[in-house]
Amino acid sequence: MNERYDHIQIEEKHQRHWEQEKSFRAVEDPEREKYYLLEMFPYPSGKLHMGHIRNYSIGDVVARYKMMRGYNVLHPMGWDAFGMPAENAALEHKIHPAKWTYDNISYMKSQLKRIGFSYDWDRELATCDVNYYRWEQWIFIKMYERGLVYRKQSLVNWCQECQTVLANEQVEGERCWRCHAEVKKKELEGWFFRITAYAEELLEWCDKLPAWPERVITMQKNWIGKSVGTEVGFPLEDGDAAITVFTTRQDTLYGATFMVLAPEHPLVLELCKGRREEAEVRAFVERVKRQDLITRTAEDMEKEGSFLGTYCINPLTGRRMPIYTANFVLMEYGTGAIMAVPTHDQRDFEFARKYGIPMTVVIQPPGEELDPATMTEAYTDDGVMVNSAPFDGMENRQAMEAISDYLEEEGIGKRTVNYRLRDWGISRQRYWGTPIPIIYCDRCGVQPVPEEDLPVILPLDVELEESGRSPLPNLRSFVETTCPRCRGPARRETDTMDTFVDSSWYFSRYTCPDYDQGPLEGERLDYWMPVDQYIGGIEHAILHLLYSRFFTKVLRDIGLVSFDEPFTDLLTQGMVIKDGAKMSKSKGNIVDPDDMIERYGADTARLFNLFAAPPEKDLDWKEEGVEGSYRFLHRVWRLVYELRNYLSEEPYPERNADLPGNLGEMRQKLHKTIKKVTEDIERFHFNTAIAAVMELVNHIYQTKDVVEDTPLARSVWRQTVESLVLLLSPFVPHIAEELWEAMGKEGSIIKVPWPEYDQEAIVEEEIVIVVQVNGRLRDRLLVPASAEKSEIQTMALASPKVKKHIGGKEVKKTIFVPQKLVNIVCA
Numbered sequence: 001m002n003e004r005y006d007h008i009q010i011e012e013k014h015q016r017h018w019e020q021e022k023s024f025r026a027v028e029d030p031e032r033e034k035y036y037l038l039e040m041f042p043y044p045s046g047k048l049h050m051g052h053i054r055n056y057s058i059g060d061v062v063a064r065y066k067m068m069r070g071y072n073v074l075h076p077m078g079w080d081a082f083g084m085p086a087e088n089a090a091l092e093h094k095i096h097p098a099k100w101t102y103d104n105i106s107y108m109k110s111q112l113k114r115i116g117f118s119y120d121w122d123r124e125l126a127t128c129d130v131n132y133y134r135w136e137q138w139i140f141i142k143m144y145e146r147g148l149v150y151r152k153q154s155l156v157n158w159c160q161e162c163q164t165v166l167a168n169e170q171v172e173g174e175r176c177w178r179c180h181a182e183v184k185k186k187e188l189e190g191w192f193f194r195i196t197a198y199a200e201e202l203l204e205w206c207d208k209l210p211a212w213p214e215r216v217i218t219m220q221k222n223w224i225g226k227s228v229g230t231e232v233g234f235p236l237e238d239g240d241a242a243i244t245v246f247t248t249r250q251d252t253l254y255g256a257t258f259m260v261l262a263p264e265h266p267l268v269l270e271l272c273k274g275r276r277e278e279a280e281v282r283a284f285v286e287r288v289k290r291q292d293l294i295t296r297t298a299e300d301m302e303k304e305g306s307f308l309g310t311y312c313i314n315p316l317t318g319r320r321m322p323i324y325t326a327n328f329v330l331m332e333y334g335t336g337a338i339m340a341v342p343t344h345d346q347r348d349f350e351f352a353r354k355y356g357i358p359m360t361v362v363i364q365p366p367g368e369e370l371d372p373a374t375m376t377e378a379y380t381d382d383g384v385m386v387n388s389a390p391f392d393g394m395e396n397r398q399a400m401e402a403i404s405d406y407l408e409e410e411g412i413g414k415r416t417v418n419y420r421l422r423d424w425g426i427s428r429q430r431y432w433g434t435p436i437p438i439i440y441c442d443r444c445g446v447q448p449v450p451e452e453d454l455p456v457i458l459p460l461d462v463e464l465e466e467s468g469r470s471p472l473p474n475l476r477s478f479v480e481t482t483c484p485r486c487r488g489p490a491r492r493e494t495d496t497m498d499t500f501v502d503s504s505w506y507f508s509r510y511t512c513p514d515y516d517q518g519p520l521e522g523e524r525l526d527y528w529m530p531v532d533q534y535i536g537g538i539e540h541a542i543l544h545l546l547y548s549r550f551f552t553k554v555l556r557d558i559g560l561v562s563f564d565e566p567f568t569d570l571l572t573q574g575m576v577i578k579d580g581a582k583m584s585k586s587k588g589n590i591v592d593p594d595d596m597i598e599r600y601g602a603d604t605a606r607l608f609n610l611f612a613a614p615p616e617k618d619l620d621w622k623e624e625g626v627e628g629s630y631r632f633l634h635r636v637w638r639l640v641y642e643l644r645n646y647l648s649e650e651p652y653p654e655r656n657a658d659l660p661g662n663l664g665e666m667r668q669k670l671h672k673t674i675k676k677v678t679e680d681i682e683r684f685h686f687n688t689a690i691a692a693v694m695e696l697v698n699h700i701y702q703t704k705d706v707v708e709d710t711p712l713a714r715s716v717w718r719q720t721v722e723s724l725v726l727l728l729s730p731f732v733p734h735i736a737e738e739l740w741e742a743m744g745k746e747g748s749i750i751k752v753p754w755p756e757y758d759q760e761a762i763v764e765e766e767i768v769i770v771v772q773v774n775g776r777l778r779d780r781l782l783v784p785a786s787a788e789k790s791e792i793q794t795m796a797l798a799s800p801k802v803k804k805h806i807g808g809k810e811v812k813k814t815i816f817v818p819q820k821l822v823n824i825v826c827a
Contacts, residue, residue: 005637007601011734015113023748024063024118026074028527035071036528037063038507040536040544041078044104044126045085048111048593050576050583051537054609054619058573058686059535060117061610064730065681067118068754074528076510077112077119079105081128082433083499090432090464097432098460101128111593115602116733118750125513127502128432132509134455135519136501137437139551141448142558144438148194151446154425155264155289158186161467165429174290179467185264185289190427190495191436195550199224199419202549211569213616216541223542225333225420230404232413234259234339236271237311237320243267246334246418249341250403251396254388255362256339258352259312259323260305263288264331268308271323275309281325288327296327303328303351314339315412316389326351332422342378343370349378362387363396424547426498431462431470433496441483441490450484456492470494503544504551507531507566520560534567541572571684574618576609583621591621603732604630610686610731633735636697636728640739643704643721647743648714662707663716667761669699670720674757677727686731693727700724723755770821771796773805789816796822 018024028034039059042052063075079101086097093100105126112119125132143149156165161181171183195202203224206217229248236242243259261268263285272281284306288296305326312321321339328347329338342352342359352359359372363383370379385391390406391399407413427436435456437449449456459478462471472478472494483490505519511528512521536544545567552566575582578589596605607629613619659667673696680689700720707713722743729736729749740749764784769792771779779801783792793814796802806826815823 003641005634005735007603007633007734008598010738011114011116011597011602014734014737015116017737017748018116018118019113019121021748022122023750024073024075024120025122026072026076026120028524029072030527032070032072034074034528035063035066035533036074036531037066037533038076038510038531038535040534040540041080041503041506042108043080043083043085044101044108046089046104046107048108050591050593050609050621053115053593053605054576055535055537055573056112056115056117057606057609058571058615058684059533060606060733061681061686061730062533062684063118064733064750065754067750068726068730068752070753073118074123074510075118075120076123077117077121078123078125078506078510079108079127080499080503080506081105081126082133082496082502084430084432087430087432087464087468091466091468096460097464098128101126101432114597115593115605118733123510123513125506125509127434127499127506128458130455130457131516132506133434133458133502135509136434136497136505137449137454137456138451139505139519139555139558140437140497141451141454143193143554144448146558148197148554149191150194151189151191153187153189154192155185156188156190157183158188159183183290184286188427188429190425191438191493193424193426193550195424195547196419196421198550198553199226199421200417201553202421202546205549205565209565209570212567213570213572216538216545216570216572219541220546223421223546227334227418227420229416229418230407230413231335231416232315232339232407234312234315234321237313243312243323243337244335245337245339246416247339249344249400250407251385251388251391251400252341252344252362253314253316253339253403254391255341255343255360256314256317257319257321257342257360258340258357259321260326260329260338260340260351261308261323262329262331262336263325263327265325265336267337268325271310272308277307277309281306281308285325288325291327296330301328303347303354305351305355307355322357324351324355333420334418343372343375344378344380346378346380349375360387424498424500424550426501427495428498429470429494430496431458431464431472433499434458434502435472436493436495436497438493439481439483439490440493441486441488443488444483444485444490447484447490453484458496470496472496500543500547501551504547505555507534507548508552508555508561518560520555522560525560526562529561530563530565531567533569533571535571535573537575538572545570571615573615574613576619576621578621596626600626600630601633601734603633603734607633607690607732611690612687614687615684632694632697633732635701636724637735637739639697639700640721640725640742643700643717644743646709646714647718647721648711649718650711650715659712659716660707662703663713666699666703666707666716666720668764669696670723671757671761674723674727674755675762678754678757681730690731693724696724696727725749726752726755767819769796769819771799771802772821772823773802774826775823776805778802778805785819789818792816793822796824 037059039055063073067073081101086101089100090097140149157171158165159176159181161179174183176183203221203226206221227248229246230250232245233242234245268285272278305324308323308325310323312323314321340348342348343361344363361370361372362385364370364386365379365383382396385394385396385399391402404415435458437456439447439449441447459475462475464471479491479494481490481492508520508525508529512524515521548566552561555561581587581589583590608626611629612625673692676692677689725736725739737749764786766782767785769781769783770777771781779799781795783795809826812825812827
């Protein structure tokens with residue numbers, strides 16, 4: 001063992017050993033309890049960033065700890081490899097997306113290995129590999145056969161210059177991010193997954209995931225957005241048709257004075273056609289369609305609308321209601337039409353005031369009488385029904401059920417359940433993605449690719465156009481094919497799948513990545529799944545996690561999996577912050593992991609990321625914190641180096657009382673630390689676990705020079721130092737392996753059982769402390785003999801008996817007599 005801590009030499013040495021020995025290879029073993037630990041796989045963007053390091057360090061601690069606890073641990077890694085960034089980089093660097101992607105995978109994989117993560121690289125997968133996406137295409141076809149896939153028109157962001165669809169993040173200020181041309185909404189046909197068929201089950205299972213963060217569960221519930229209400233038909237004044245509205249406020253129906261349709265509603269242009277308002281309506285619709293949905297529904301967004309020049313009839317009052325289209329109504333929720341009740345909805349109130357629309361109060365607050373002419377805001381609380389014919393005088397909550405009954409009896413409406421969730425549009429007019437396995441035949445129509453003809457391989461011998469348009473529609477060798485039904489000429493679908501599809505089942509494929517007879521192999525899948533612990537950013541709380549849950553339920557119904565949910569426990573880690581902002585290239589506050597590892601080592605990078613903040617909180621990057629972590633590792637190194645020749649295998653008494661003073665205290669401190677670190681790792685409190693180890697190191701330094709060198713002392717030092725290194729190993733595995741070896745141990749430390757604490761060893765002798773207030777006895781406290789003065793004073797002041805006698809008086813001072821009493825002096 002070198003006296004100097006050479007992190008580069010040590011880390012390279014043990015990384016080579018782990019790789020040669022396949023130390024982290026997971027093999028199914030029915031005799032052992034499994035533990036499947038997974039971090040969300042990365043997009044191969046080129047280089048790891050500190051957010052990656054933090055995420056994967058968190059997972060690696062748990063994986064290594066569980067291995068040492070005897071679990072059969074699966075800890076895989078792969079690559080979310082398809083997607084638009086590869087196309088953009090290919091255009092920028094004049095290389096093929098495939099080459100850019102695989103070069104990045106190679107480099108990022110080498111980075112992951114340099115940090116010492118315990119991945120089973122035999123299970124590595126990349127979603128752009130045909131051996132992966134062929135089975136995704138197979139799943140698509142099975143979903144198609146079950147009616148879970150369909151094609152329809154939808155609105156997309158369209159750049160006329162580039163002749164392509166843009167994702168929302170590619171639209172900057174209503175203009176194309178590449179050519180800066182104006183972006184318009186355009187209707188295109190695309191493929192959809194019928195996720196709404198699982199809306200109720202997805203919602204129901206939100207309450208069966210107790211180990212998920214409440215924040216994530218709430219976000220998922222809100223995204224699914226279940227509403228129980230009533231559908232009501234409002235007949236058009238001209239014609240026999242009606243506008244269907246979904247409402248959860250049947251009690252306000254009598255106060256509906258106008259109708260509002262989403263700009264995307266198919267009736268908008270139809271109803272204004274040929275009327276003098278048509279040009280104004282069309283201009284309004286075009287303008288609003290360019291706005292993103294978040295902006296349109298923001299609280300501070302000005303409510304705007306355009307009158308369609310026509311009316312509908314309130315089915316309960318018979319009143320003519322003007323029909324508007326407005327920016328705050330979305331086609332994505334309900335029916336895309338709302339009955340507006342301005343006296344009892346603030347948004348409707350502001351709109352009615354702006355456009356001079358009449359108002360009618362139908363719920364009066366108790367003991368008051370509202371007048372629409374003098375109201376300054378909508379009344380949204382409960383009250384008594386008025387101006388509501390037979391329901392006048394009823395409490396509005398009671399009236400809701402009565403009105404629903406009446407609507408159904410009269411055939412005007414019906415009770416129904418509505419979901420905010422919309423079907424998942426998966427079509428992307430991009431090249432670098434999974435081809436959709438569909439064939440179009442002029443004779444036979446839409447045909448799925450037969451299973452025996454899978455995979456539909458994404459051609460790699462293409463050149464991307466400068467505009468970014470997909471080359472697939474113009475690639476005859478790809479497009480032209482044969483109809484599987486009539487054997488006549490046909491053409492392939494040229495859209496590719498949304499990359500969220502790729503990441504919606506990869507966690508199951510890790511259990512059998514080499515299986516070539518289907519997407520999943522039942523026996524191995526059943527052994528490993530579901531994932532015991534999933535770790536990733538809060539930004540994935542809705543889409544990725546919801547889609548993964550949906551996909552799992554679909555695969556269950558297809559007969560491929562036997563479980564209902566993919567992830568048992570979920571941890572969403574915080575961001576890495578530097579100089580007050582999230583690390584990013586644009587802000588110039590990036591810390592390069594390669595530079596840090598070269599300078600300080602992988603163990604220091606891991607230690608700082610784990611110690612600086614709890615996993616779920618944001619981590620504020622401080623260079624002095626990194627240096628502090630580095631100094632601590634040097635301190636541990638020097639300590640073990642100094643004591644390594646003073647470690648004896650001789651047994652020693654198993655009771656603290658049978659050891660000389662300092663040695664008894666040392667044993668007690670050790671077992672307290674083992675207990676603390678064990679419990680904190682189980683709770684993901686890594687920062688406090690590390691702090692406990694640091695306290696143990698301090699205690700060893702304070703004790704080693706005052707303890708006489710005896711065989712008994714050497715036995716205590718052996719157990720203490722060995723346990724110290726074992727406790728550190730999940731956090732800083734390289735230095736732990738080297739120190740373990742330096743102490744004469746054979747084999748990898750990862751194979752050594754986790755240290756157990758002795759409950760009797762952590763029990764402290766207790767003493768009675770008398771508590772006085774102004775010299776008079778008020779309580780007696782039983783406290784640990786080692787308790788500090790400040791701890792005892794805090795306990796004394798917290799005593800209910802003491803509080804009673806202090807009352808509201810000011811505490812002037814506290815007199816402390818060690819081992820005997822506390823006297824609290826009050827004014």
